[in-house]
Amino acid sequence: MTAADVLLGRALVEEATKKSGIVWVRGSGSARALWHVWHDGAAVLVGDGPGEQPLPTGLEPGGAAEVTVRSKDKGGRIVAWTATVAVLAPHSEEWESAVGALKGKRLNAPDAERLTERWAAGCRVLRLTPGASRTDLPKTSSAAVPLPTTATTRRPVPAALPRLLLKRRRERN
Known part of the structure; x- marks a missing residue:
């Protein structure tokens, strides 16, 4: 890989991650879609x-994470990159800078005026610094087993419903 390829890869990671509203992050478990902000050469997220x-399991300081960036308009995979995980200490200079960027992008916060205090008290702010990137598609499926949920699907339409609807339409005419 040439120096130009490395520079183009970094530029692709930065531009794609900046423009994407969410990224898929995998620690040691399954990947999760997370909102983020690109700040000072890294993806910064809170959770x-x-x-x-909720952040995926395995995102520990100094550890690695796999980040997959999707296209904002089409939703398809653009680039995947390996990140080095850093947990920012609350109220440090780096944390304050990252939280300032995150706060501007946080939608529907129930307590916007106390947001930074809540994050300092009970949340983790992570910095994912890019390492190696790749744009080739995987050879196997990236599909994951859906997470357990209590949601259900609609039941089938009763067989008599279409006749009842047609009967009402005829009575109106």
């Missing part, structure tokens, strides 16, 4: 606290 997104 694992009250009222915030």
Whole structure:
């Protein structure tokens, strides 16, 4: 791989991640879709606290994470990159800078005026610094087993319903 390829890969990671509203992050378990902000050359995200997104397992300081970026308009995979995980200490200079960027992008916060205090008290702010990237598609399926849920699907339409609807339409005419 040439130096130009490395620079183009970094530029692709940065632009794709900046423009995407969410990224898929995999620690040691299954991947999760997470909202983020691109700040100072890394993806910054907040979670694992009250009222915030749950982070995937295995995102520990110094560890690695697999980040997959999707296209904002088509939803397809653009690039995947390996990240080094750093947990920012609350109220440190780096944390304050990251939280300032995150706060501007946080939608529908129930307590916008106390947001940073809540994040400092009960959430983790992570910085995912890009490493190696790749744009080739995987050879196997990336489909994951859906997470357990209590949601159900609609029951089948009763067989007599179409006749009843047609009968009402005829009576109106």
